[in-house]
Amino acid sequence: MSRLLATAAALLLLTAPAFAQASEAEDISSSIFGPRIPTDDAYGAFQRGYYLTALAAALPRAEKQDAAAQTLIAEIYAKGLGVAENPARAAGWYQLASNNGDKLASFELALLYENGDGVPENRERAAALFVKAADAGYVPAKYNVALLMVEGRYAKPDLLKAAALMKEAADAELPEAQYDYGTMLVQGAGIAPDSKQGAHYIGLAAEQGLISAQIDYATILYLGDGVPKDLEGAVKWYAAAAGAGNAVAQNRYAKLLAAGEGVTANLQDAAMWRALARRQGLNDTSLDRLLGKIDKDDLAKGEERARFWPSTPPTQTAAAAPLDAPVPATPPVVEPQKP
Template sequence: MSVARSIAGLVLTALLIAPAMAQDNSFIDLRPKDVQFPDNMEYEDLPIGPVPNELEAPTDPQGVSNEVFGPRVDEAFGAFQRGYYLTALNLALPRAKNGDHAAQTLIGEIYSKGLGVPEDPKAAADWYAMASKSGDPLATFELALLYQDGRGVEKDRKRAADLFKTAADAGNMMAKYNLGLLYIEGIYVPPNLLEAAKLIKEAADAGIAEAQYDYAGMLTEGAGVAPDLVAAAEQFRLAATAGIVAAEVDYATVLYLGKGTAQDRPGAVKWYHKAAEAGNPVAQNRYAKLLAAGEGVDASLEDAAMWRSLARRQGLNDPMLDKLLVSIRPEELTRAEERARFWPSSPPTQVAENQPAATPAASASDAPKVSP
């Protein structure tokens, strides 16, 4: 099953979500301002200081499930899974020419992603179109993405919307997810938050992590569904566990505030630290605050200053955090900034030699040591 890049709070990737195998990680929210709602928990800061929103988009460029093509192209798909793309192409071609829509879809994937062959969106579109006419939901979904982005075909968002609906009606969960986003935008299909919530919930229940994250935001905001902080907390947890970095930040905030779940400051520290290690500036800033304040973790002004420096590097400045660090000793600040310069590696300088033994919270790879 093709999977989608993650979005933060229903932010659309060129409105619609491209599959994880795509390499473009850019995204933009094209909805009118009056239909945008906040990025889940990201605008709600911890009581100890303000933090702006962030966006993150983890991907899995080779993630293709065994159920995509089915047994009719078993040899070809087996070769595809092992990375023998030219072999897969040669095995699939005879079947594709005989009308096997699963083989046609496999060939479309190979040309669309440039796997073992030069990337050729036009050829991919042709193969997807053939498979789509035979009723293949995955091919219809992938073809919709091409029309959405104007890759290999003339850009036509209305055509893309129609194809997404066809694939969604045929049971493709990623198409349902994208169609739900279209109902939020309300341009190429009538605006309908109720239908959006229904479709995104289906995708979330099917285990699509991005949908779990977005559905958590809808449950938090009461967008198209009754507000339910307990259910929202669980969806944030599922998405965070699946590796959605923005969800890690939001779930940490849920645990810190105790919204829809028991308050768990050490748990919040763990998730902020994980997202901070992934390079998320919001998490770096919040983790720094907790280190400076000694909330849920042993206090360390030096470690807090290092994470502050990393967040600042990405343009996030926080006066409240600065106040929390006002008493840091000059030598600690020097070490912290040197560590940040070389993060995630250790600084190969005299400063590093003078650095005290690292605690789990200070380490770039270890989990933070939490207080009882």
């Protein structure tokens, strides 16, 4: 025993200068970059997909009323990550975390009450929890509370406050909020009407890939409502939403292709998009008239392409075009961009 102590003491003496240098280096690093953030082993394991390891690491902290650990456990049970999905158990952990001030837990618990998932359905309780999370600064909760105020369900109707909350969520780059706030600006709901600003926010949501925003923004550009008229821009956004499978966009894109508005006329492409919209139950006599003089061969090819869309029909694959042939018109892929 004494020998071990002596050996340990000697080791400490030998390494003391190294410890001093390391400590001094850490002090200098902290003064430049700030203090180091302690490693969260439970969250790290969760991020890497080691859910049972994360659960084991989080439990001791959760028992000490660590809200973040409680929320992590709730997420594991809510989504069935490495364990059997158990909404009721998730709700219990979310409740504990919410009691300890975790805004994400309040929001997720509200969703459970909203849907009656693991707890009895209780819309009033859900609304109260959404308000709690919103007051704590959680952006999606602000959006939900704004919607409740607009609808006047389980919250006092208040368009002014709803518009203010919606703007906060929109400025935090939540696409649904950007779209709805833009619509409120266009309609003058709870805020002075401003078509130009409304178009701006709807455009931001379109850039983030929200299909409903892409369709409305395309229409705004087509009509020049609050912005300069831009037919090519309208084509771009209708094409993006059409390529995502939206029937309304497919129908409108087909019209522009058939009429040659903002894009080179292409009746075969128009026939394909019309067929895709029809497949979803959307028929349009005005589009039918535009395609009234289409060549039978082009009509057949367009409808065949629709049957195999988004893949290429086998007949066209077999008769592949030369390498220098022009690429057939397809909807552009619109990447979300930051404003």
